[in-house]
Amino acid sequence: MPLRTLESLGSLAGKRVVVRCDLNVPLKDGVITDDGRVRASVPTLKTLIDQGARVVVVSHLGRPDGAPEAKYSLAPVAKRLSELLGTDVAFATDTVGQAATDAVSNLSDGQVAVLENLRFNPGETSKVEAERTEFAEKIAQFGDAFVSDGFGVVHRKQASVYELAKLLPSAAGKLISAELTVLDRLTESPERPYTVVLGGSKVSDKLGVIGHLFPRVNTLLIGGGMLFTFLAAQGHKVGASLLEEDQIDTVKNYLAEAEKLGVEIILPTDVVVASKFGADAEHVIQPADAIEDTAFGASGLGLDIGPETAERFAGVIRSSKTVFWNGPMGVFELAPFAAGTKTVAQALTETDGLSVVGGGDSAAAVRALGFEDSQFGHISTGGGASLEFLEGKRLPGLEVLGWQ
Ligand SMILES: Nc1ncnc2c1ncn2[C@@H]1O[C@H](COP(=O)(O)OP(=O)(O)OP(=O)(O)O)[C@@H](O)[C@H]1O
Numbered sequence: 001m002p003l004r005t006l007e008s009l010g011s012l013a014g015k016r017v018v019v020r021c022d023l024n025v026p027l028k029d030g031v032i033t034d035d036g037r038v039r040a041s042v043p044t045l046k047t048l049i050d051q052g053a054r055v056v057v058v059s060h061l062g063r064p065d066g067a068p069e070a071k072y073s074l075a076p077v078a079k080r081l082s083e084l085l086g087t088d089v090a091f092a093t094d095t096v097g098q099a100a101t102d103a104v105s106n107l108s109d110g111q112v113a114v115l116e117n118l119r120f121n122p123g124e125t126s127k128v129e130a131e132r133t134e135f136a137e138k139i140a141q142f143g144d145a146f147v148s149d150g151f152g153v154v155h156r157k158q159a160s161v162y163e164l165a166k167l168l169p170s171a172a173g174k175l176i177s178a179e180l181t182v183l184d185r186l187t188e189s190p191e192r193p194y195t196v197v198l199g200g201s202k203v204s205d206k207l208g209v210i211g212h213l214f215p216r217v218n219t220l221l222i223g224g225g226m227l228f229t230f231l232a233a234q235g236h237k238v239g240a241s242l243l244e245e246d247q248i249d250t251v252k253n254y255l256a257e258a259e260k261l262g263v264e265i266i267l268p269t270d271v272v273v274a275s276k277f278g279a280d281a282e283h284v285i286q287p288a289d290a291i292e293d294t295a296f297g298a299s300g301l302g303l304d305i306g307p308e309t310a311e312r313f314a315g316v317i318r319s320s321k322t323v324f325w326n327g328p329m330g331v332f333e334l335a336p337f338a339a340g341t342k343t344v345a346q347a348l349t350e351t352d353g354l355s356v357v358g359g360g361d362s363a364a365a366v367r368a369l370g371f372e373d374s375q376f377g378h379i380s381t382g383g384g385a386s387l388e389f390l391e392g393k394r395l396p397g398l399e400v401l402g403w404q
């Protein structure tokens with residue numbers, strides 16, 4: 001069955017429409033550092049406003065633990081959304097309490113309200129289906145229809161992504177439809193060589209995906225926080241760098257399996273090792289198998305791939321016909337550790353094949369480093385979501401909308 005699109009909901013004039021967006025943007029001291037995901041939500045919201053719907057926007061931000069935490073408030077996001085839509089946007093200081101009830105009942109046709117962070121409520125991410133359903137029922141009271149448009153979160157079986165879609169007439173928004181059109185090209189006979197570049201810090205999420213990519217790709221380039229688990233699997237010491245010790249055996253198996261299947265996994269040969277996590281940290285370029293052999297010893301932190309590795313990765317990317325990149329190569333937010341990410345981004349702009357960047361932080365990285373969205377084939381709002389889509393997995397947030 002194909003995905004149910006917005007049109008399948010018929011006229012939404014005068015109806016209350018709950019829209020699940022992924023407005024999980026990077027914030028620094030309460031200021032949005034990259035508004036890409038807010039911009040990406042605009043086409044669907046504008047369509048609904050133009051139809052005269054009463055629009056109730058819900059989203060998560062970060063990973064709060066089921067209770068309010070000021071630094072994860074969606075208030076700055078609601079303000080930015082109002083600027084981008086060119087209209088007032090009401091903000092409710094809770095998700096399903098009195099403030100939300102008032103904000104929704106005060107909406108007139110064509111008006112928008114944003115409710116506070118879904119993940120301030122334990123029901124949103126609960127492992128217990130009944131608890132998720134109970135929370136979804138509370139959100140469902142605010143809508144006559146549900147539009148799911150948070151592509152970045154369709155891989156999560158969470159109340160507002162999955163259960164809510166079963167409680168109201170539901171359909172995918174324009175962002176999800178647009179993302180699937182491009183990502184489908186990467187799953188249906190991609191041009192080869194096909195290279196996937198992986199980095200970032202959500203290491204355990206992404207390590208789980210790697211094995212499933214083997215039948216699909218020719219080369220995997222490993223950078224970012226996950227490279228250290230690979231180095232550890234090869235028997236190297238990694239100082240105080242990010243490491244998933246319980247994944248070392250899995251990674252060993254990956255290395256063996258990749259060799260058997262003829263998939264090339266290219267690991268860094270040099271790493272930028274820092275004395276501490278900070279822009280003013282002392283740092284040196286170090287062979288990847290000698291991370292602890294610096295003045296910082298076992299407290300040294302690998303915060304970027306080294307220049308030799310970056311150039312090697314760039315060469316592979318430039319000669320690929322299809323490249324998918326998820327996760328920064330280093331801590332690009334700190335200038336001394338941005339070079340690897342910049343070299344890889346530059347190479348993606350130079351390949352004559354299809355280049356796709358996936359992930360909130362990856363998209364933020366390329367923009368922060370001065371690249372334009374138009375220099376890439378596509379910038380996906382989904383990090384984990386796009387990766388799991390590429391591995392051919394059935395994603396709950398898409399299945400519930402009819403996608404097969
Ligand atoms: N060596 C490293 N050590 C620690 N953190 C790192 C390292 N390399 C990259 N990072 C961090 O990884 C973060 C991004 O990781 P993440 O996995 O969230 O990326 P993403 O997939 O683009 O985003 P998302 O999954 O949120 O859409 C950045 O904040 C960056 O600083």
Ligand SMILES: O=C(O)[C@H](O)COP(=O)(O)O
Pocket residue numbers: 022024062063152153156359360382383384385
């Ligand atoms: O940043 C993302 O990839 C999405 O917003 C999903 O966030 P999560 O990994 O915290 O579920």
